[in-house]
Amino acid sequence: MKTIVAAAFLVLPLLLAGCGDSGHSRPAPPVTPDPEAPEDFTYQATLTRTEYGIPHIVAEDWGSLGYGHGYAFAQDNYCMLITEIIRASGQSLEFFGEAQGSEDTDFIFSLVNNNSEGQLRERYLSQQPEYILELVEGYAAGYNRYLRETGVDNLPDTDPDCRGAHWVREIQAIDLWKYFRRIQLQGSTDQGIVRQAILDANGPGEGNAAGASAQLTAEQMRQAFASDDKGSNAIALGSHATQTGSGMLLGNPHQPWYGVGSFYQVHLTIPGEYDAMGAALKGFPKVAIGFNRDLAWSHTVSVANRFTLFELKLNPDNPLQYEVDGEFRDIVPETVRIRVARPDGSMEEREHTFYHWEHGLIVSLAATAAAIAPDFVDLFSGWPTARGTVYALRDANLDNLRGIEMWVNIGKAANVGEFAEALKVIGNPLFHSLAADRHGEAFYGEVSAIPHVTEAKMADCVTGINTVVRALTNAAIIVLDGDRSECQWGVDSDAPEDSGLFGFSSLPSFFTRNYAANSNDSYWLTDPAQPLEGFPSTMGFVGHEGRQQNLRTQINHAMVAERLAGADGFDPSPGFTLASLQQLMYANRVWGAELVLDDVLEFCATLDEAKVDALRACAVLADWDRRAEVDSRGTQVFTEFWKAISVGGSPFENAITDQSLWREDFDPQRPLQTPRGFDIAAEGNAVRISxxxxxxxxxxxxxxxxxxxxxxxxxxxxRNGVDVPIHGGSGSMGVFGAISAGLDQGGYRNIRAGNSYIQTVTWDESECPLAEAIITTSQSINPESPNHGDQSELYSRKAWVDMPYCESDIEAARSGETLELRE
Structure with missing residues (x-):
């Protein structure tokens, strides 16, 4: 890397109109229109808030709908979005400095977004329908209006904080598109290990970056490819599974609680055209998980392949050329520069050179090899490697900005058939999709961006040392031969043009009047009664066909089966009601404890008195209720025990796959009942458990x-000096309602992700959907807002918020005056 020092620091003056309010997230009072002013407005929307700060925006056109949404969101979360836009623009070091910025992401997104702004407009935005462009333009305008009214020095004091910051500015629609693009790449180019591999490719004659191999650990690999706490559950119920005959849905995404990927409740309406309510990813102009008058839907993270690598054979006379079918093609360098704020206020400039091949970027696998197979590091180091090659990345989502249109069309769908039609554009970057409708039909589909690589192609094109890479990573990392054109991604006629993705007809899906449930394993057992089989591992390498399922998958299906039989104690009648679906959601059973704790306690009785600490754990676990309720005593002991017993497992699985630990090994013929129990007598297990x-x-x-x-x-x-008790626990130990929090001083006080926006939806004979939901983090990041912790406290008590959808219900739940927004 080359460093260039700038002589002076950067000052960005910001001219703002208006003097603003106190920074609270309540709507400002209505502005009385000037009777002399013209009534030709670009944007007109109404904003009504109901209990718990939920905004309902009504507009006559898409630009105005975005305008109202952007304004309402800014009232509650202004600093969160502007901070993430800075990061998505590759400017975090310039504005936040070394302490809060990231050199890696700045280089990557300066390449992907900043340097290609013209390409973004020409290649992606030109393909968007006009109404989607208007929606995003309007969102930016509404967001900017809040800033003009409030003033940068009067912004609420939030976390993250941007009050008075010199980098706060009005945004443009292109800033939002850059942010959307970063979200699209979370499962691929923006994964830490992928960024590392890209940045380690330092050009001909160079090895991997110094010290990079020490920076990647097996735990980082696990976090990148597995999905226990940051994943989600969803259950879509058809008429045969409910007591009323209507469809029913539980959406339980396990998303981050802060920043990118966190949720915001909203209701968006264009009368007669679009009327969707639920949760939007913060900074996005559409409902991502939600419901409308006749349909409800949700998503869970799919651990399918979002990229593949290619091994390129280099020209021995020119290391910036690679061979395909006997002909040489160029590798093209591109140098990117970023600015870095120094503590003394001055600026320095840094640069990094990336290397492009025809489908993406050149990468180095040296750090990855060091983390998972140290004996093989030398085989992957250098440019060229010992085999005269380099590795190259192709990302399924690099050209994918189809998601905004897809989710808008989902919100318009009147039944699960139309829902499936909306998915066919393959705009979904990395999610399973589940839906149920008023008419009693349900749907499941792994309809997302997946490289068109079949099992036959992998058998032919994964060769030599790359077969070892595939085996060691459970097919998470697939390296194809790059010197044969037949090894490139395939083509489906119903896939986006030139995408190299599987189309809808090739992907796993089904309609049902029974049920579908997913907890981040593959498509295989979404309905255990009709397993989906015969699909390549690229469509879901975690929990693939015939492989061990994670504990949340097991408890999900176990609880559904108990409810369908009326055997769970919730309701003596078989089948689901909205109340029993909510009881299932909040049951807080620890499936891992149900599988092994009896064996552990039996082992405890044999422990020597010298095992003082182990015996202390045993005494608490003997009295524990085996749940993660706020009044459970001992959940913390089992949480840390499970974490310790899981050490050494595969970083590419969601389950403990070491069969030597289990008393009853995994049986692919009984995949939801096995493995179970700990084999205390097996060699080494007594020491391991103690x-x-x-x-x-x-x-x-x-x-x-x-x-x-x-x-x-x-x-x-x-929250504001009060510790709100949070029920739920680690998904890896089999808690359905997963909460991801590391152990800090005093407890689990820094929750990163888990239960976020939870919704339960069904229908009766009325026109209005019956929907109750909760957002665990509450609506606003502003500590002075009444909506900063109100729903968090409700979640703590296992309460729900009625989601007023029809006009009369909105009026009955209205909080404050309706605001008329015009610009």
Whole structure:
């Protein structure tokens, strides 16, 4: 890397109109129109808030709908979006400095977004329907209006904070498109290990970046490719599974609680054209998970392949050329520069050179090899490698900005058939999709951007050392031969043109009047009664056909089966009601404990008195209720025990696949009932379990957490000086309602992700959907807002918010005056 020092620091003056309010997230009072002013408005929308700060925006056109949404969102979360736009523009070091910026992401997104702004407009925005462009333009305009009214120095004091910051500015629609693009790449180019591989490719004659191999660990690999706490559950119920005969849906995404990927509740209406309510990803102008008058839908993260690698054979006389079918093609360097703010206020400039091949970027696998197979590092180092090659990346989502239109069309769908039609543009970057409708039909589909690589192609085109890469990574990383054109991605007639993706007809899906459920394993057992089989591992390498399922998948299907039989104690009648679906959601059973704790406690009875810490754990676990309720005592012990017993597992799986630990091994003929129990007698297992018990106690003692304290005093969400108790627990140990939080001093006080926006939806004979939901983080990041922690407290009590959809219900739940927005 080359460093260039600038002589002076950058100052960005910001001219703002208006003096603004106090920064609260309540709507400003209506502005009385000037009777002399013309009534030719670009944007006109009404904004009505109901209880808990939920905005309902009504407009007559798409630009105005975006305008109202952008304004309402800014009232609650202004600083969150402007901060992420800076990051998506590759300017985090320029404005936030070394402490809060990221050199890696700045280089990547300066390449992907900043340097290709013209390409973004020409190649992507020119393909968008006009109404989608208007929607995004309007969102930016509404967001900017809030800034003009409030003023940068009067912005609320939030986390993240941007009050008075010199980098706060009005945004343009192109800024939002850059942000959307970063979200689209979360499962591929913007994964930490992929960024590392891209940045490690330093050109001919160079090895991987110095020290890079030490920066990637097996745990980082697991977080990138597995999906236990950051994943989601969804259950779509058809008429045969409900007591009323109407469809029913539970949406339970496990998304981040802060920043990129977090949710915002909203209701968006263009009368007669679009009327969708639910949750939007923060900064996005459409409803992502939600419902309308006749349909409800949700998504879960799919761990399918979003990219593949190619091994390119280099020209021995020119390391910037590679061979395909006997002909040489060029590798093209491109240098990107970023600005970095120094502590003294001056600026320095840094640069990095990337290398393009015809389908993407050149990468280095040296750091990845060091993390998972250190003995093979030398085979992947250098340009060229020992085999005279380099590795290259092709990303399924690099050219995918089709999602906004897709989700808008989902919101328009009147039944699951139309829902499936909306998915066919393949704009979904990385999710399973589940839906149910008023008429009692349900749908499941793994209809997302997946490289068109079949099992036959992998058998032919994954050769040599690359077969080892595939095996060691559970097919998470696939490397194809790059010197044969037949090894490039295939073509489906119903896929987007030149995308190299599978089309709808090739992807797993089904319609049903029974049920579909997914908890981040593959498509295989979405309905155990009709397994989806015969699809390549590229469509879901975690939990693929015949492979072990994660514990949330097991408990999901177990709880559904119990409810369909009326055997769960919720309701003696078989089949679901909205109430029993909500009880299932909040049951907080720990499936891992149900599988193994009896064996562990039996083993505890044999422990020597010298095993003091292990015995302390045993005493607490013996009295524990095996749940993650706020009043459960001992959940923290099992949480840390499970974490310790799981060490050493594959970073590319969502389950403990070491069969030596289990008393009953995984059986692909009984995939939801196995494995189970711990084999105490097997060699090494007694020591392993005893050590894990002691490790759990040591970790909790070091953090100052009493072993038998109520879970609601240990796992909390701090809000304005109050610790809100949070039920649920680690998805990896089989808690359906997953919460992802590391152990810090005093407990699990820094929740990263998990239960986020949860919705339950059904219908009766009325026109209005019956929908109740909760957003665990509440609506606003502003500590002074009444909507900063109100729904968090409801979640703590297992309460729900009625989602007023029809006009009369909105009026009955209205909070404050309706605001007329015009510009």
């Amino acid at each position: 050590t894990a018990l002691a490790t759990a106690v040591a970790a909790l003692d070091a953090a100052g957490v009493p072993l038998a304290a109520p879970w609601g005093e240990v796992q909390v969400l701090p």
